[in-house]
Amino acid sequence: MLHRLLLALLPLLLIAADRPAKRGEAVLIRGARVFDGTGAAAVPGDVLVVGDRIMGVGRHLKRPRGARVIDARGLTLLPGLHDLHTHLRASGYGSPDDLGKAWASHLANGITNANDFSLSGEMLAPIRAIAAEGSIPTPRLNLAIRLGVPGGHGTEYGWGSFFTLTATTPRAAHVAMKTALSYRPDVIKVFADGWRYGRSPDLASMNVPTLSAIVADAHAAGLPVITHTVTLAGAKIAAAAGVDALGHGIGDAPVDAELIALMKAKNVAYVPTLVVYEPQQDRTFVPLEWRNLAAPERAAEAARMARPVEAIPELESKRWAIMQANVRALHAAGIRIGVGTDAGIGGVYHGSSAVRETRLLGRLGLTPAEALVAATGGAADILRQRNHGRIAVGQRADLLLVGGRPDVAIDDLHDVRRVFVAGREMPLDDLRRRIDAAEATPMPVHAMAGPIDTGARGDGRTDLDTLPVESTEPGTDHSRLDIVRPDGPDDRHLFAVARMGAADRPFAALVLPLTKGAIDVADARGFAGIAFEARGRGSTVRSSTCTARAVRGGLRSPRRASVARSACRSAPSPVATPRSTLPPCAASPSA
8 A cells, every 4th residue: 555655646757777866756775685773683675765764664565656776685774874973073184174075974984874073053053054955965963062061171172162061060051051952952962071091180070960950951852962971980970960871981990780770770871982992003994994994094094004013002901901891791781882983083084983883892792783773773762863773664764785794794884885864865986086085075155245243233243143252272271261242232342351371372362253153165255354443451462364265264173273275374463553454354344
């Protein structure tokens, strides 16, 4: 009956044997070994996709009129993979941030769902707009808002208070969560544990009442909470607060019965991100994995392998042994495991690292099938998302077709043949070319209308509808910059008060982004310069100017400057100067 209904509803489409699917068309994947993401044994069968949904699963399904047929005999079809912990705005090999390449790397390796923990709230809307528009292919992105504690991990890089919201009490947590939820995040990331692995002094950690308040607000909004947790004591705090998953592995001590009981009582999962802690000094790659690395990644690894193997520091070796044993112990105790990587951190490459993480789990007590569940249905459950992660009627059609039998021989997971996101087949050849290209991915361009900021708005934002933010030198003792606008309608000044940090050369920068979150490109070709007025105490004010024809939105990347195709310079001006004009700059003639 189902296929008769589909015949009545489907438009007439030309049949094509081998091309990327268009949105809304029907695709029949015939004769695959179907691993459904629940842990059940793979079985031969067909899967029918209509639009963005799976509409049929079974043997010998009839092809609806106009449906495209994919011969999948000898291949395995499974749900698309997840990476529950990435930093998509960093490359993993030191290049400038390039979201298009990061997204492409995940898709080319079969990752159809990725959590991005490298964002501030202002970045969410423009990234969602890019994903919805579709000309730059993306996985299903779960965009996070970050919370922590003052002086804790996530706050020490000088990125500004807007990047990682902070709280030390339940009352402050509720205030921070009100701000966080206003951006409609998909997940909440909490830096709850301040251990720095014995390499540097520990940072501040979050207490149970504060973390519990964050969890309560997130769960009331239907959102999962994943923590940065790296110690046994920190894991007990996070589990007691009822987070959805402990992110990163416990590396200071073996897990104990108390933690296991807490995790079971609160249904807390474990996302160990093994690949970021796996010693890289003597790391090797299987052939298919090596083939799937981007050209710059292969170059970085080849250069490392050409050098003498460096000794693994004792701290790293000890932590790695503890982490592997803890995965075994938690899995044996029945704790749910999810796949996450910390991709974007040095040597942890986008896309391929999630497959490597799944393989590592398969060597630490999980069967290949159980490791695949951790990357598919189990990961979706951790996210509180029930509409994908499995191959079943009604599920979103995020699918991965691979050679071999990865549920038996898990290395076969690297043999990616086809990838579907919400029923749309990804153009793998084009994506691989993008990954290897030296050129940056072209991002959406917005013509600058100007002015940048006249103080006319009453909500604290610029005339461009961007949020003024601060940037400082790194360190827990970094400078602070408070930005204040007067309440009076006739006073349109913006006041900035800096408290300089303890570094030898501290700084505090006020940044007026030209596009929201500095994700899209600002086209300022119609402007000749920037004019501003600066008054106050101090010796100089320094204005960074750019002669670019088009620049990224004006906010520096957390890891590298995101100014594209520009020549930037700084010009000092006396603070007492009533008006300073510094042409040329890709900006409005009035600030």
